[in-house]
Amino acid sequence: MDNTNKFDLQYFLSDMSFKNWAKGLNKNDIAYWNSWVQHNPKHIETVENAKAIVVGINFKPQFLSNEKVDQELSKILPKIGLKTSTKQPLTKTRPLNKTIYFSAAAIVLILLSWTSLSLLNDHNTITHKTNFGEIIDLKLPDGTSVVLNGNSEIFYEKDNPRLINLKGEAYFKVKSIPSTNAKFWVTTNDLKVEVLGTQFHVNTREQKTNVVLDEGSIHLEFKNGDVTKMIPGEMVSFSNKSNEVVHKKVTVETPYALWRGGTYAFNEIPLKDVMLNLELTYGLEVRYSSDHLKDIPISGGIPNQNLKICIAAIEKATGTRIINKGNILQVQENPIY
Amino acid sequence: MELHSDETLWYFFKKGEVNAFSLLFKKYYPQLHVYGIKLSNAPSLTEDCLQNFFIQLYEDREKKGTIKNLKAYLFVSFKRRLIKQLQKNQKNIPISEAQFFKSNFTFSTEEIAIHQEIQFLCTTTLSQLINQLSPRQKEVIYLKYYSNMNSKDIAEVMDMNYQSVLNVLQKALSKLRLASENQQLKSILKKS
Numbered sequence: 001m002d003n004t005n006k007f008d009l010q011y012f013l014s015d016m017s018f019k020n021w022a023k024g025l026n027k028n029d030i031a032y033w034n035s036w037v038q039h040n041p042k043h044i045e046t047v048e049n050a051k052a053i054v055v056g057i058n059f060k061p062q063f064l065s066n067e068k069v070d071q072e073l074s075k076i077l078p079k080i081g082l083k084t085s086t087k088q089p090l091t092k093t094r095p096l097n098k099t100i101y102f103s104a105a106a107i108v109l110i111l112l113s114w115t116s117l118s119l120l121n122d123h124n125t126i127t128h129k130t131n132f133g134e135i136i137d138l139k140l141p142d143g144t145s146v147v148l149n150g151n152s153e154i155f156y157e158k159d160n161p162r163l164i165n166l167k168g169e170a171y172f173k174v175k176s177i178p179s180t181n182a183k184f185w186v187t188t189n190d191l192k193v194e195v196l197g198t199q200f201h202v203n204t205r206e207q208k209t210n211v212v213l214d215e216g217s218i219h220l221e222f223k224n225g226d227v228t229k230m231i232p233g234e235m236v237s238f239s240n241k242s243n244e245v246v247h248k249k250v251t252v253e254t255p256y257a258l259w260r261g262g263t264y265a266f267n268e269i270p271l272k273d274v275m276l277n278l279e280l281t282y283g284l285e286v287r288y289s290s291d292h293l294k295d296i297p298i299s300g301g302i303p304n305q306n307l308k309i310c311i312a313a314i315e316k317a318t319g320t321r322i323i324n325k326g327n328i329l330q331v332q333e334n335p336i337y
Numbered sequence: 338m339e340l341h342s343d344e345t346l347w348y349f350f351k352k353g354e355v356n357a358f359s360l361l362f363k364k365y366y367p368q369l370h371v372y373g374i375k376l377s378n379a380p381s382l383t384e385d386c387l388q389n390f391f392i393q394l395y396e397d398r399e400k401k402g403t404i405k406n407l408k409a410y411l412f413v414s415f416k417r418r419l420i421k422q423l424q425k426n427q428k429n430i431p432i433s434e435a436q437f438f439k440s441n442f443t444f445s446t447e448e449i450a451i452h453q454e455i456q457f458l459c460t461t462t463l464s465q466l467i468n469q470l471s472p473r474q475k476e477v478i479y480l481k482y483y484s485n486m487n488s489k490d491i492a493e494v495m496d497m498n499y500q501s502v503l504n505v506l507q508k509a510l511s512k513l514r515l516a517s518e519n520q521q522l523k524s525i526l527k528k529s
Contacts, residue, residue, distance in 0.1 A: 009507065010499075010500070010503065013488070049510070052507070052510040052511070053506050053507060053510060056478075056481060056482040056510070057463075057467070057478060057482045057510075058449070058450035058482070059448055059449060059450065059482050059483045060447065060448055060449065060450045061371065061448065061483055061484075062371065062445075062447060062448055063367035063370070063371060064366070064367045064370055066363075069362070069363055069367055070363075072362075072366060072384075073359060073366070076362070076391055077355070077358075077359075079392055080392055080395045215342070215344050216344075232344060232348060233348075
């Protein structure tokens, strides 16, 4: 087979590992591409050209100083009838920043503990399932990326890769197809998310579904027939069982898990909520030797891909002792503290 | 890491939030400012134009839809506005866009850092070499490496297709490479 046309500039430039090689960044990538070049001498010119584009020219941009920009800004604000932001109380600035921060840091939580779906046995169904503590990156046939958290599952019919069923927790970056305006759906036990092209989280654990939207806009259709629209930075939570809807702006105070990067990030979250995350992703049971331990607050990032390290981090952060006996985690006071 | 994504900024900007306006202004004013001066070679005209540009952007915010790519959008609409202004000012001498920018887009020595790869070239030589490129090549180089724009956005700003952006980049860089190799040869010959 002749692959000559495949290896054009675009091919190399769209490859992250190639860029790493060109910049001399990652040992594996450097080794890989060095040997690739050796074995494919006829592509050397394209490779050199692509490398030159990646390396490029190093500029030291001479941008205006911050003072000058502020000065220009203060000239322009009165002209458009806005007050200068410096005159506004600090509190006014903070909520916006927080919201922005939050939505930039893509967050998805989905919890659904019991879902029964009838489609499972169909041999035309494609299923991706993760084990406890496993996180996988998936590319669906239409180009959509999915990050699937531990103990989670998505499945769809071969003919319809834009209609996804989800159990557990996942982050979606939907590829929009402008030519046909093709939609994308995620169905859970509680609701259906309808999307054109966007980034959002869905979490179906805890017998309800949480959706957090990062980018774009989506429609939700609840199992009870209600419909709602979401804008970036919002979270909607719905439980079919209790028929309860929560629709709010996400703030930093909202407990969330940045699990995609392999870390749970917590901000003053009580230990019991942190452990709940572990119960769901690793399928464990947590017991406490004393109730007051449940409320020890945790802040910071905890690695979640290795249970041992995860437990060690939590022990450190809370000053407790956690004993792992089979599938039971026993939390107790640490005699040293 | 970038704290405020453009989508979020634009969303709040459209709602008329003063903080979003300020953040967007602070983020893009410096970049558009340099870009405008490089294009027009006229600092005070660029500044006036940029002021009006932001005012109009704010006033028309409700008319504008969701903008997928804010950076490319701002660059392209500011460029259009600047060209219009330049043409207005020089009404009596009708000249084409290409002529406008022929002498412009120069890079100074201070703006260039030296790569390890081409260490034998001093910044003076490199800036001279870059300034000898065609205006189009210079603008693409500027957008790519000075403004850190990706090639897809450059295609939008320059009104070219993606493949031609890559071609222009490739040609410009091989020109530079060739010129720097010649320089290197010359310096070796001089020494001996």
